[in-house]
Amino acid sequence: MDRDGGPRVPEQRAPVPPPQHATGRLGEQTPEQGPEASGTGLRFGVLGPVRAWRGDQALPSGSPQQRALLAALLLRDGRTATAAELIDAIWGEDPPSQALAAIRTYASRLRKVLDPEVLVSESGGYAIRPGAATLDLTGAQELATAAEKARAGGEKGRARDLLNTALAHWDGEPLAGVPGPYAENQRTRLAEWRLQLTEARLDLDLEAGCHAEAVSELTALTAAHPLRERLRELLMLALYRSGRQAEALAVYADTRRLLADELGVDPRPELARLQQRILRADQDLARPPADAPAAAAPAPVRPAQLPASVPDFTGRAAFVRELTSRLAGAETTVMAVSALAGIGGVGKTTLAVHVAHAARPYFPDGQLYVDLQGAGQHFAEPGTVLGAFLRALGTPDSAIPESMEERAALFRSTLDGRRVLVLLDNARDAAQIRPLLPGTAGCAALVTSRIRMLDLVGAHLVDLDVMSPDEALQLFTRIVGEERVSAEREAALDVVAACGFLPLAIRIAASRLASRRTWTVSVLAAKLADERRRLDELQAGDLAVKATFELGYGHLEPAQSRAFRLLGLPDGPDISLAAAAAVLDLPEQETEDILESLVDTSLVESAAPGRYRYHDLVRLYARSCAERDDLPPAERESALSRLLDFYLATASGVYALERPGDRLVDHLEPTTYRGLSFGDRHRAQDWLYAEADPLLACVRQLSGPATLRRAVDLLYAALDLGESGANSRQYEATAEAVREAARTRGDTQAEGRAVMTLANVHQLAGRFEPADREAQEAMRLAGPTHDPLPLCWASNARGIIALYQNRPTDGEGHLLRAIEAFRADANRPGEASALCNLSRIHLAMGRTASAVTLAQEGIDIYDAMGHELRGANGRYALGLALTKSGQLRAAADRLHEALAVFRDSRQRLWEGMTLFRLAEVDLAGRRPAQAAANAEMALTVLRGIGGEWRRGNVLTVLGQALAGIGHAGRAQVCWRDALVIFEELGSPEAVQVRALLSPVAAA
Structure with missing residues (x-):
């Protein structure tokens, strides 16, 4: 038994079914069959209030005692309950004098509501006829059993899904509001079973890599069940795998102190061993342990990313044998790395893909593939590639570290014990691929590149040259057809020779001929002879590739x-x-x-x-x-100008759809080429995020004199890319580049707008000093041009920055000027934004009543204009003001309304901050467990965005919540981390954190 009185859950196993007399197996249907599986269409619920439905219609279940009778019958698995048993179930040892008559009355009423054939009288008692209805408990039990079987068979992902579905059957406290000793006993049993299911599912969450998400739920559960050591053990493991070792150790210290104070005992051995393993930084803790029965089962996620092998692959037999043999030996070597080098078009990728497919049996845990784009200016960053690889291997986004070094370490840890082939195609150099190499026995890497990677230590280097004449002719014949080639063999030899025996050139030439039945091979040979003259003007290497492309280009219409x-x-x-x-x-x-x-x-x-x-x-x-x-150059410039117009017009439409009435779009440069239009906000957002990379590349590329202002305005219109978190770094780099271009060209208006976008980026990232400098510079640049965009936006931004820097008086002045500027520009949404920001300033100045009024004024403007997204920002501000005024229920309602919109709009920064504010509301309402859960979720959502200042604030509130549920050691760790952040930033919040730490330190 656990010390809280519940049966101990078998570790690393799915939970057992509920205790005897709580099975509730009324029918034989599976949970997927639904309520219509029974002949009557009746279904019952006991995993919450006791309820009955016929189809979708709710049926009256009567008084609490009548519901107690129904519950007692439902939980007897179709067996008959005598009148005496039912009396004892409902009233216990002190039944009323008319108890038997009451039982008969309740049964009669239920029979009328349900069906006389459903509730039957027999042997002096009553029963729910087996198979007459479905029961939510039955469905949950069948799902739990299926989950146990799936896990035993190695299907951990399916087991996790089944457990989640089983838990979804609960609708609050089981048998809620049902009186009597029998209901109380069953309520306790069902609550314990639910907790067992939850523990098993959390165990699977950790095995699936969902550590950060699990921390939030486990924090709340340990607060609700403080003596349940298995939950503490899972929490320690989740924290450790999330990179929060100090907090994990603090959980153990808190648990030890609690058990000593409450029970006078030490933690159980499993918990103590886990503490020691964390202290040793045991590498095995970084990944979930494999169950012994499922050791031979396939990995939960087996990527199969190899491109298709060409069906007419020809030649290269010696290379295929050499490379396949090398990869086959990966199981007994530390790491097998083969690097193929050669000029473009020589067939490196085709050979590598063919060999990788041939070697698949040696890598049963999957194959990863990436085109590293090493020959271009914008080659793939290793950190980005590692993120994609980790996702392909089943790691959730929230568990992927921010830095490239941490991602590389996690990638190697994830591959440890697996046999995976990594195909790195088109690499730039050895430095690009080193972080992408596995590093353990059983895994291998196959690399292609235009350069020989002599500095790739331990690699098996392969120089791939052009095909032999026989191989080249064989490839040509396979594509064109034996009949046509055999009739003109000499001409065919001339063709492959003219192609320089390059596979890609041969493939293009043969494809041209195969698609033109009126051509002879001699005709193609003659055409290639003309193209071959160009090779005399070219040198070696890539120039042969250019000749290959020239071949295909010459035949275009x-x-x-x-x-x-x-x-x-x-x-x-x-x-x-x-x-x-x-x-x-x-x-x-x-x-x-x-x-x-x-x-x-x-x-x-x-x-x-x-x-x-x-x-x-x-x-x-x-x-x-x-x-x-x-x-002509004019045509080239016009083509790119149309592309810029297309992006600007479309992005402006997206902005206007999300922010009706916002005057920003009226101040953007006019476009002559139309953009796309969207029927709803979600489709518009989908387009913006799908086009993020090419859109920002267009901004960077078209920062010349004729297009600079439109490029800057495109950056303005696409500001959601900077706010969402997904593209923030790329957006910032683009803003820096455009600002420099505007400065170089002396375009004051463009520079002012570019600087304003940078101010916004810095502010969102929590870098308030540079944000204020940039906003001030934007206002200075806008002065001579009277550009309303920076003048309005910069004042608004400086107001909120001053709030974050604890300068409310300065902030009030900036925001009053912003309100005046927005009103002068007839920009009602801008005015609403400044009003909501001013609300927060008044809140900081202790003017709570006016803070509520100002936020509500902003919301009224947003709502009148149908401004859902920014209306959420208004509700966020109002939620803060209501919290300070003590109207906690209303504050939570407004914040939940905002949270729903931010999630729907993929605004991760604001989603995380709203969760943080909800944690503050919970703290004020003395709900520390819920506060801790919301703060943990905020940390997860804000991972990698929002900056360290915001993270410090969340850690501060999380520490307060943890202290409130008795996790004093873990609270101290959070406060210390927050203090380091605030001291490094020079933030005034450090004073508050020191005050929180001082009584702990003194103790």
Whole structure:
């Protein structure tokens, strides 16, 4: 038994079914069959209030005693309950004199409501006929049993889902409001079983890597069940795997002190051993242990990311044997690394993919693949790739560390004990791939690159040259067909020779010929002879690749070649069909036809439905064609200008849809090319986030004199990318680049707007001093131009920054000027924003009543204009004011309304901050367990965004909540972490944290 009186849950196993006499198995249907599985369509609920339904119609269940009778019958598994047993169940040892008559009355009433065939009288008692109805408890039990079987079979992900579904059957306290000793006994049993299910599911959460999410729930559960050591053990493990070792150790110290004070005993051995393992930083704790029965079961997540191998793969037999043999030996080596080097088009990727597929049996735990884009200017960052790999291996976003070094360490830990092949295609250099290498026996890496990686220690280097004449002819024949080639063998040899025996060139030439039945091989050979003359003007290496692309380009129709040249101009990693149509100035259908024809020539790749991309070398070639051929500079500039217009017009529409009536869109540079329009806010947001990379690349690329102002305004219109957290760093880098471009060109208006976007970025990241400097600079630059955007926005920003810097008087002055400026500009949403910010200033000055009034004024403006997203910001401000005024229920209501909108809008920063404010409300309402849960969720959501200052504030409140539930040691750890943050930032909050720490330190 656990010391809180409940049966101990078997560790690392799914929970047992509920205790005897609580099975409630009324029917044989599975939970998925639903209420109609029974003949009557009746269903009952006991995992909450005792209720009955026929279909969707709720049935009256009568008085509390009548519900007690129904519950007693439902929980007897269809067996008959005598009148004496029912009397004892409802009234215990002191029944009323008319108890028997009352039982008969209750049964009669229930029979009328339900059905005489459902509730039957027999042997002097009553029973619910087996199979007559479904019961929520039955469904939960069947799901729990299925979860146990799934886990025993190694299907831990399915087991976790089944347990979650089982727990969803509960609707509050079981048998809520039902009187009598029998109901009380069953209520205790069912509550214990629910806790067992929860522990088992949390155990699976930790095995799935959901450590940060589990901390919040476990914190609340340990507060509700302080003597349940298994929950403490899970909490320690979750904290440790979240990188919070000191807090994990503090949980043990708190537990030891609590058990000594309450029970006079030490923690159980399992808890003590876990503490020692944490102290030793036991590496095995960094990953979940494997169950012995499931040791041979497949890993929970087995990525299979290899691209398809070409069906006509030809030659390279010696390389295939060499590389496959090398990979096959990975199980007995520390790490097998093979690096293929060669010029573009030589077939490195094709060979690597073919070998990887051949070696799949040696890597049963999966294969990872990434194109590192090493030949381009914007090569893949190792940290970004590691994030994608960790997600593919089943690691949730919240558990992925922020730094590249931590991600690399977690990647290696995740692969430890697995046999996974990593294919790193198109690498830039050894430095790019070193963090991406596994590092343990059983795993291997296969690398392709244009350069020889001599500095990649321990790698098996392979130099891939052009194909032999026989292999080249064989590849050509497989694509074109034996009949056509055998009739003109000499011409075919001329073709592959003209291709320089490069596989990609041969493939393009053969594909051209195969799609043109009227051509002979000799015709193709003659055409290639003309192209071959260009090779005399080229040197070695990549120039052979250029000749290969020249081959395909020379056979394009005029519309295709124009599209090929123009679409190579934008810098983005890929391009959507709509954006491509803007570049080409063509209808989407015609654009799609051209792009698909270019995909057929292998000059363009189809990245996804409706999205296209160039291989990096093909893009360089396309641009050289645009400069070399009859494509005037004015046409190239017009194409990129249309793309910028498309992005600006569409982003402006997205902004206006989310912020009706906001005057920002009226102050942006005009566009001549139309953008997309969306019917609802969600589709608009989907577009913005899907286009984040190419959109920001367009801003960076088009910062020249003719397009600079539109580029800056596009950054303004897309400010959600900076606020959401997902693209904040990329957005900031783009803002820096545009600011420098504007400064270099002496464009004061553009510089002022670019500086304002930087101020916003710094403020959101919690860097308040640079944010204030940039906002002040934006106002200075806007003075001569009278640009209303920086003048309004900067004053508003400086007001809220002053609040964060504990300068409320300065902040009030800035915000009063902002309100005046917004009103002068007839910008009602801007005015509402400043009013809500002024509410927070008044709150800091102790003017609570006016703070509530100002926030409500802002909300009224937002609501009148249908401004849902910014209305949530208003409700956030009102929630703070109501909290300080002691109206806690109303404050929580407003904050929950805001939270729903922020989640729906993918505004992670504001979602996290709202959870933090809800934690403050819970603290004020003396609900420390709920406060701790909300603060933990805030930390999880804000991971990597919002800056250290906000994290310090959340840690402070979390510490207060933990202290309130008796986790004093863990609270001290949180406060110490917060103090370090505030002292490094020079923030005044350090004084409050020192005051919190002082009584703890003195004790």
